[in-house]
Amino acid sequence: MTVSAEARPPFPPFTRETALEKIRKAEDAWNSRDPERVSLAYTVDSRWRNRSEFIQGRPAIVSFLRRKWGHENDYRLIKELWAFTEDRIAVRFAYEWHNPTGAWFRSYGNENWAFDAQGLMRERHASINDVAIGVSDRKFYWDRVGPRPADHPGLSELGL
Secondary structure (H helix, E strand, O other): OOOOOOOOOOOOOOOOHHHHHHHHHHHHHHHHOOOOHHHOOEEEHHHHHEEOEEOHHHHHHHHHHHHHHHEEEEEEEEEEEEEEOOOOEEEEEEEEEEEOOOOEEEEEEEEEEOOOOOEEEEEEEEEEEEEEEEEHHOOOOOOOOOOOOOOOOOOOOOOO
């Protein structure tokens, strides 16, 4: 296999270990809240379904993420492996955020991912539900922007 400059290891076929690595890399990228950085993990023509919105291509992904993080303040995300096959990974996730008026939410969801041979995601299907929470109900605490610390509990450890 010839690896392109855009390639994003690990590559399919996935093992449990490489699926976990791919998930953590995705979580860390999303926690950067950098739309351009996040978009580079997807094929140039990647297709998404995010809730009821259909998105295709990197420019649309960047636009979507800018809008998302313009509304979802202090966003912090945790992803967890659900299942995997040779070129697909299913994750469950939760993220906490507050809207511009200060109301806090925890969003729960599932994503189904399909990858090309270069490790770029060609499809992302996300189903997400938002639950209002109080400030005292928050569970995701780490520096405002950046990866979740290695010692911060995951979803299962938090009972989510």
